[in-house]
Amino acid sequence: MLDESQVEEVYRRLAKAMPGRTANAKGPKGQPDAFRSCISCMLSAQSLDRNTAKAVKALFALARTPEAMLALNDERIAAAIKPCGLYNMKTRNIRSFCTALLEEHGGIVPDTREGLLSLPGIGRKCADIVLSFTFGKDVIAVDTHVHRVANRIGLTEAKTADRTAQQLEARSPNWAMRDGHFWLIQFGKRVCVVRRPKCEVCPVSDLCEYYAANVQDAATN
Numbered sequence: 571m572l573d574e575s576q577v578e579e580v581y582r583r584l585a586k587a588m589p590g591r592t593a594n595a596k597g598p599k600g601q602p603d604a605f606r607s608c609i610s611c612m613l614s615a616q617s618l619d620r621n622t623a624k625a626v627k628a629l630f631a632l633a634r635t636p637e638a639m640l641a642l643n644d645e646r647i648a649a650a651i652k653p654c655g656l657y658n659m660k661t662r663n664i665r666s667f668c669t670a671l672l673e674e675h676g677g678i679v680p681d682t683r684e685g686l687l688s689l690p691g692i693g694r695k696c697a698d699i700v701l702s703f704t705f706g707k708d709v710i711a712v713d714t715h716v717h718r719v720a721n722r723i724g725l726t727e728a729k730t731a732d733r734t735a736q737q738l739e740a741r742s743p744n745w746a747m748r749d750g751h752f753w754l755i756q757f758g759k760r761v762c763v764v765r766r767p768k769c770e771v772c773p774v775s776d777l778c779e780y781y782a783a784n785v786q787d788a789a790t791n
């Protein structure tokens with residue numbers, strides 16, 4: 571893994587090269603409220619963005635609050651969210667989530683990681699997405715792009731996104747916490763893409779562990 575000063579240098583360069591958090595970053599994909607953000611994130615598991623969006627739209631056309639959601643029977647929920655797959659399991663999760671939200675939090679989505687993680691169906695990724703996007707907290711939420719980029723460069727050394735999130739939080743400088751997610755995700759979409767990362771135009775290639783092990787080595791052999 572990179573040392574502290576190298577991690578800082580990576581963030582400094584990414585900050586110059588990539589856009590950070592913008593004013594409209596509140597509410598992922600147009601999700602304006604915390605309840606909707608939680609449900610949306612739960613439905614996004616193993617689903618393409620466009621299918622998740624369809625499912626969220628159909629479900630919120632039927633119910634917009636935890637009380638209204640619980641008034642629906644399972645069949646109606648499942649039918650609405652069918653486009654995003656795993657709909658029976660996700661229906662159970664929605665019901666458990668709404669029940670716990672009402673019983674333990676008075677129907678108000680908590681704005682702490684601990685509170686969010688106490689809710690059924692909310693894991694680290696969803697908790698961090700809601701904290702960052704809906705509550706505007708300085709949290710580096712880890713999705714597939716952030717996970718890939720962080721581990722290729724050597725900011726982290728982790729097999730799971732949750733471990734990557736823990737290591738990023740421990741190893742990132744404070745000043746990078748606000749925009750780090752945005753720099754890393756944009757970098758992952760534009761430069762350090764899944765297949766054939768564009769190492770030849772990468773601003774951090776001299777620091778990158780993947781580059782040293784795979785690209786530089788291959789060129790010198």
Ligand code: SF4
Pocket residue numbers: 722723761762763767768769772773774775778779780781
């Ligand atoms: S050098 Fe290549 S693998 Fe490393 S961060 Fe840049 S694009 Fe990604």
